Amino acid sequence: MTMTVGEAFDRILGEGTPFHLVAFDGSTGGSPSGRVVRLKSDRGLNYLLTAPGELGLARAYLAGDLEFDGLDEGDPYEVMRLGGGGLVTRRLGPRDAAELVAFVARLGLHVPPLPDVETPGPLRRLAHGLRHARERDAEAIHHHYDVSNEFYELVLGPSMTYTCACYPTDTATLEAAQAYKYDLVARKLGLEPGMRLLDVGCGWGGMVRHAVEHYGVTALGVTLSKEQATWARARIESDGLAGRAEVRHADYRDVTERGFDAVSSIGLTEHIGVRNYPAYFRFLRERLRDEGRLLNHCITRPDNQHPGLPSRGFINRYVFPDGELTGSGEVVRAMEDEGFEVRHHENLREHYAKTLAGWSTNLSKNWDDCVALAGLTTARVWGLYLAGSRVAFERNEIQLHQVLASRTAPEGASGFSLRPRFEPSHP
Incomplete structure (x- = not known):
């Protein structure tokens, strides 16, 4: 039969x-x-x-x-x-x-032609250089972040923030939660007027603008996405922040300035490769003054045993080429081994599930316009990616950690009070 x-x-x-x-x-x-x-x-x-x-x-x-x-x-x-x-x-x-x-x-089993938005497999990606070499990193960032600024405006909302929000209450809006997240990062970094902030992987400049406008610092952001940098510069100009806020279209490794009071890395660690953690955190530490602080915010696994993403998986082939995840313990270990003193560490897993739900709602509400901007296949990729990631965060298959650390001075001064308070007031 x-x-x-x-x-x-x-x-x-x-x-x-x-x-x-x-x-x-x-x-x-x-x-x-x-x-x-x-x-x-x-x-x-x-x-x-x-x-x-x-x-x-x-x-x-x-x-x-x-x-x-x-x-x-x-x-x-x-x-x-x-x-x-x-x-x-x-x-x-x-x-x-x-x-x-x-x-x-x-x-008569055979592999049909693949959807045109699928990226090549790992072996074919070698044509663009070794994994996490500069050219290949730039290609990976271009694939994901340069869809179009108009598309991201529809999905992300007015904040143009593409990282996990922090919800002060269960009923807070996505926009309020993104502002609250930026304020939480600023307070953890101890930002004060006159300080200098470096924001690596700055996206559309949300942290840069928030820190300059609300904390009186001068801030430099860097992003590998030309589309992000163009949008961020225009927004800085229209908000009257030029001269105090700058966003460069550059690799973070091209930043030559030193002596920053604080460094924020919000959603970049996922792109640099687990093997590159030591060099990454060493570079960031070299950009800080003694007692300066680093806040690293990134997606993690619930264990430290399985770095990377499946090379044949949907996320790797359609969303984040060359993306890599590991546990928060591996992040902490790499930071400490490069001379940072870790001072605070928290998991915002449930907050990312709520953030993704907000983005999915925006995509659904603006579906026809998103399809017109990016095409049906790309819009479908985003629908799958946002909803599937939400499920993964809800089920504790992935997590989101913020790790706060100090470039503690040789004599032991960390720059922290005995009982620092980070939580902002509710908006």
Whole structure:
């Protein structure tokens, strides 16, 4: 008897799947009461079989070969939550495995053309240099951050802040939470009028502008994204902050100035590579004066044993090429080994889940305009990425840590009071 696509679905996923498959060959599978997923072509099936798991699912969905009934493409959170970010396969017995092998052989398995927004695999990326070499880092940043400033304005909102917010209350708005985050960073860094701040990986200049406007410092931000730098400079000019705030389109390693009172690194560590942590923190320490402070804010894993991201995973191939994550302990170890004294360390995991929910709401609300700006495939990538990341933060599969440290002076002065208070007043 010839196996149908629906039967293959059942063999792979087993009982209890929350989905009901309607396949292109007329067969069905999964739970009759589950959320309906439609596999529309053998091309989609080949995507699923040649890259089992999240990558194959993403390819089939982005190509239009996989559809979910009732899906909000701007915020597919409910579907991602049901599937845990992907469809979980079960362990196959010998008979099931043999019948599936015969099923695949009958199909004439092949890899269809990939969606045009997918980045090359790790070996092909070598054409742009070694992992985390300057040219390749610039290419990776360009892929993700230079979609268009107009697209980011729709998704991120007025703050143009693309990092985890900090919610002072459960009912605070996304904009209030982003302002609160910047204020929290400023207070942790002990910013005061007349100080000099370096913000590496500054994005659209949110921290630079907040620190200059509200704390009276002078600030330098650097970003590898030309689009971000252009937007940030225009905003600095329109806000009347020119002369006190500067954003450069440059690699952070090109900053030659020293003697800063504080350094903020908000969402950059994920891009530099775990092996480069020592050189990174050594460079930042060299930019600080004695008793100067560093605040490192980055996505982390819940353990310190699995650095990196899967090279065949959706995030690596569609969102953050060459991105790497590890546990907060590894971040702390690298900072301490380079001479920093760690003074404060906290996890904002739940805050990032709420931040992602806010961005997903914005994407959904502005879906037609986002598609017009970036194209349907890129907009779909963002829908999957934001909703899937939200699920991962909620389930403690990834975390967000802020680590505060001092370049403590040789005689032991750290620049901290005995009981420093960092929490801002509620907005």
